Amino acid sequence: MTMDKDSDDWIAKSPATDALIIDGGADLNNTLDPTLEFPTYTRYAVVASCFVIQGLSCGLVHSWGVQQEYLAANVYVGETSKIKTLSYIGTLMYFSLYLWGMLAGWLAEVWSYRKLCFVGIVIMAIGQLLASFCKEPWQLCLTEGVVFGLGIGLVFSPTSTAPARWFTKRRGLATGVAVAGVGVGGLVIAPLTEFLVRETSVEWSLRISAIYIIVLGSIACYFVRVPFQDKTRTLRSFDWHAFGDWRFAIHAWMVFFVTAAYIVPYAFLPEFWVDNGISSQTASVLIAVANVASSVGRVATGFAADYIGVLNSLVLCLAIASISCFVLWPFATGIGVGVVMGLCYGFTAGGYWSLAPLAAGKLFGVDKLASNAGIFYTVSAVGAWLGGPAAGAILSGPGHGTNFIGMSAYVGALWLAALVLAIVNRSLFSKRFFAKI
Known part of the structure; x- marks a missing residue:
């Protein structure tokens, strides 16, 4: 086998490899081990670079709340309509993160992972940078919500799926480490943004973030690549056959239910705790515990997937997340149970994001993992857009802002629906109860 090392994706020239790549639906474990063809450090550089890019993109999404709070409290004081417009920006970011998944996954496979990320x-x-010159909230919606949202949407799918292409025995752990960048990025960038806003201004915090995005992001992009890529595919060769597979539809619905549920506890648990007499400072610590647990869960569940199987780990994660909402949330009125709720929910809900691309590869083949996972991320955008407002409507219904029991039951039911669908696909893959799948 000869390798074109000048290509940004190091394309394999072996006919056998080409056949492997073009033939979809192969099991991940049957894919050629890239460690036999590439230097060991290459795959670790891929994981590290994906970690950095995930941290930069999602970390900035998580830190927007700091800038939003400052603008609402100091710039647009008393201007209700403008403050309401500011609240849409975070939703637009979250929506865009997934919306462009289908396009990004497709472009990564037919063009280049590295170039797309750049x-x-x-x-x-x-x-x-454009946001730093905005004077009105609607302008921030366009720059932060639409332009910045497009950027994070283009990098999220490739960096979520590239590590899986480099590993066979530690594929879950590699993916878990890469997507853990989301939580670590939030933990680092949010305090940094708060410091920059306090010491300089929102405008300069945005300009400085543009600088470290382009510097750190460009360095990381150089190492984002996959070992083998089918260069015979073109922009016109999108594979629509997946939509005819009902297992694909089952997985897509599972993704929809998870994404509709995922963000709701993070958004409403602080309000729930304050409503039950816990101070706002303590509530912020409890939600920070959930975020830390989310980062740990992304790595730990990926590690577990290598030993008990991807689909088995996915079923277990969904089950615990559902139980957390049904059983723990209604009783998390004190600090003790609140910590347990944060740990259990954060760990398993975060772990899902490690397992989602791995499960797609397990079910539908690793050779088209980016495009398939991208389709699921686009489905996630719909869930992200609908899940939060529906939860808010439940909260503001009976009880007038205090119907947290109804909200927790709603979120738990979404996780339960996802669990049932995951079990269906797991049983279709293998009916052996103790099989490592």
Whole structure:
């Protein structure tokens, strides 16, 4: 086998490899081990670079709340309509993160993982820079929500799926480490943003973020690649056959239910705790515990998937997340149970994001993992858009802002629906109860 090392994706020239790549639906474990063809450090560089890009993109999404709070409290004081417009920006970011998944996954496979990530990084930096000159909230919606949102949408799918292409025995752990960048990025960038806003201004915090995005992101992009890529595919060769597979539809619905449920506890648990007499400072610590647990869960569940199987780990994660909402949330009125709720929910809900791309590869083949996972991320956008407002409507219904029991039951039911669908696909893959799947 000869390798074109000048190509940004190091394309394999072996006919046998080409056949393997073009033939979809192969099991992950039957894919050629890239460690036999590439230096060991290459795959670790891929994981590290994906970790950095995930941290930059999602970390900035998580830190927007700091800038939003400052603008609402100091710039647009008393201007209700403008403050309401500001609240849409975070939703737009979250929505865009998934909306462009289908396009990004497709472009990564037919064009280049590395080049696509670089384009996304540049668009992210431009969005932040343009936002620094905005004077009105609607302008921030366009720059932060749309432009920056497009950038993070282009990098999220490739960096979520690239590590799985480099590993066979530790594929779950590699993916878990890469997507753990989301939580670590939030833990680092949110305090940094708060410091920059306090010491300089929102405008300069955005400009400085544009600088470190382009510097750190460009360096990381260089190492984002996959070992083997089918260069015979073109922009016109999108594979629509997946939509005819009902297992694909089952997995897509599972993704929809998870994404509709995922963000609700993070958004409403602080309000629930304060409503039950816990101070706002303590509530912020409890939600921070959930975020830390989320980062740990992304790595730990990926590690577990290597030993007990991806689909088995996914079923277990969904089950515990559902139980957390049904059983723990209604009784998390004190600090003790609140910590347990944060740990259990954060660990398993975060762990899902490690397992989601791995499960797609297990069910539908690793050779088209980016495009398939991208489709599921686009489905996630719909769930992200609908899940929060529906939860808010339940909360503001009977009880007038205090119907947290109804909200927890709603979120638990979404996780339960996802669990049932995951079990269906797991049983279709293998009916052996103790099989490592």
